[in-house]
Amino acid sequence: MTLSHENELVVVSGASSGMGAATAHELAKRGYHVLAGVRRQEDADTIRGANLEPVILDITIPENIEALVERITNDPERRRLRALVNNAGIAVNAPVEALPLDQWRRQFDVNLFGHVALMQAMLPFLHESRGRIVNISSVGGKVAMGTYGAYSGAKFALEAVSDALRRELAPHNVQVVVIEPGGVKTEMTGHGIDRAQIFVEEMTPIQRKRYGALMQAIINQATAFTKTGVPASDAALVIANATTTRNPRTRYTIGRDAAVLTRLSRILPDRVLDRLIAANLRPYWKITDTE
Template sequence: MTASTDPERRELIVVTGASTGMGAATARELARRGFHVLAGVRRQVDADALRAEGIEPHALDITVESDVTAIADRVARDPMHRPLRALINNAGIAVNAPVETLPLDEWRRQFEVNLFGHIAMTQALLPALLQSCGTVVNISSVGGRVALSTYGAYAGSKFALEAVSDAMRREVAEFGVKVVVVEPGGVKTEITERGIATADRLSAAMTADQLHRYGDLAEAVKAQARSFTAGGVTAERAATVIAKAATASRPRTRYTIGRDAAVLVRVARLASDRLLDRMLRLNLRPHYA
């Protein structure tokens, strides 16, 4: 691997959703390791904050076709003809509400970002990844293995991302392209408070009957999410796992981040649905007011 001071930075890595949280930390970790990172951001202010040696911010909303095409062109026309070592599909949002109450356009928004955006990026960058025998890293979640109450849309998008990753890994392995899933548990980033703001907006739109059915549940889930995050790992710690997934020559198919994720993923694999229902209910109980 090239040293961080190497002016040539011989390989490219694309990171989506690099304005905050794990994406920003991963961009910095990979630049430190000597890669040239194309860091996807949506605002100029984030580009200015992120720009550094080895980090080139690039305007990128993964749901906007012209943005996706533009970053693929940037990779294809790299002036130094550097190979694309990895694409890290990290951008994500949390749209949480009970299944009954979540409007269909919100379901679509959740899937547009957490699933279709990643597929669009992967399709656009696959020619470069095929040339370089590179790696696709899809940032899923422990929610890609276990669907908590009110996480139907979020977990649905992450379960789907897991399935797409499995299918694609089996399709492209023989061409030397690796597909890796990363499953974080609680990580201290912006997503929790952003998700809670969205959940509050959605709760405010519930009917009186729906609020009667789900109001207390929604509040308990918010409190639980805050405590998961408070007990979670730092974005920098998460970034070391993501960087390993992106750069290992023989990566595992899946990496968890944090002890909570490692435990929950294992429990979910072993427990029956009914047992898991009971365990999750018990876990949520202390968070009711």
């Protein structure tokens, strides 16, 4: 017998495209009423569908979160919030020395503080339903490559917050799950590549001399991973399963690269891992040298 989920809500932030949109569609297909967080009205018009209700949600804007709370509180069908999928995010890649502080703050505002704000707002509902929080982290939340200081810093912090929250909520029967994707074909990766190229152009001549080749190698590597990465629809299946299965694991990886790197990070000494990461990047330096 198929269970009905028509009386259950799921909030998915960052649902305009990529993994967020695919996850929202997958959960809606499974019968949940999905409140799909988007930042623009044109994205809302695109994603709207059966069991899919777009809501304007920039997680860095308190008024958007307050409006979401009001929407759930006054749900016309008196549906319960079953889960929150924290998927919204941006990618900012540049060397620690060269990345302006306002960009560091923007990265943490979106990839950490916005998620915390949304979790705090949704937890009263999740306590009532004994629901679940699913935080979309990254393999970058376990391994920080060069130029990923800000992005990985926010993801490492999200992993720590998730661990603390899981232990705090366990006695109250609210579950916390972390998803760690590797290379996935998403628009966010493409936007991150575009931003990285802009940062190269904005570096001082000395910074460009120090880091320009590294940045280009990272851009080349990210571009290659985007072409060969896991489709967003496949990633959505992992996220949807983690959101709905009765007894979820505390962590899931997406993609072979994420599975391998997260395991290696636990067993290899730092210097050995440094050499492995450098070796994996080396072919993309060669591309840079011949262009």
